[in-house]
Amino acid sequence: MTAVHNALLAGRKIDAVVIGASAGGIDALLRILPVLPRHFGFSVIVVLHLPDDRDSRLAEVFQQRLAMPVRQADDKMPLEAGSVYFAPPGYHLSIERDFSFSLSQEDPVHFSRPAIDVLMESAADAYGERLAGILLTGASADGAAGMARIAACGGLTVVQDPLDAEIATMPLAAIRLRAPDAVLPVPAIRTLMAAMKEIQ
Known part of the structure; x- marks a missing residue:
């Protein structure tokens, strides 16, 4: 674990990680998520902007590349540690108390719809300081308010470096609204996710 990652994670207890992405997000996620071990102790919940008019195969595609169980989130489904969840198309995804x-x-x-802000704001209210939020590439301001809510609740906030993002609009919007704990390129975010295993 590098000094930067050690400083970000020192003294933290994380129960869940929420990740938001839009344009260019699949490539970024495919570079980050496969590093996670099968017995990663957190829930990982992802909102990726999707067309409303077609079924999502994200869970299937990522399950072929991840050691962790991957599933599409469903209404009333309880979160389980050690699983990755993707928001379904056409619905906002929230986390209840x-x-x-x-x-x-x-x-x-x-x-x-799904919107990153909806997931992140509800997750911040549910998990408080035990939440980590990661915002990746995208072409809108979605996620900026959600990351600000996570920060206000004491959670860890990490934004992809706009210079590293395929589309910089989303990271820049979040940085302008409220400075995150870290601005990192994808390789460093991947290392940070792997380092979270060490604080369980």
Whole structure:
């Protein structure tokens, strides 16, 4: 674990990691998530902007590349440590105070449903300082408010370096709204995720 990662994780207890991405996000996630060991002790929940009019194969695609169990989140499904969850298309994904998922079809946020802000804000309210939020490449401001809520609740916030992102709009929006704990390129985010195993 590098000095940067040690400083970010020192004294922290993390129960869940929420990740938001849009344009260019699949490539970034494929570079980050496969590093996670099968017995990674946290829940990892991902919102990737998807078209509403087609089924998602993200869970299937990522399960072929990850040691951890991967599934599509469903309404009332309880979160389990050591699993990766993807938001389904056409629904906002929230985390309730009892650490279960809820789905809704409320209006899009930043033209997106699922919206990163919806997941991150609800996760911050549920997990507080025991949450880590990671925002990757994308072409909207979705995720900026969610990352700010995570920070306000004491959680860890990491934004992809805009110079490293395929589309810098989303990382820049988050950085401008509230400075994150770290701004890192994808290789360093991957190392940070692997280092989280050491603080369990």
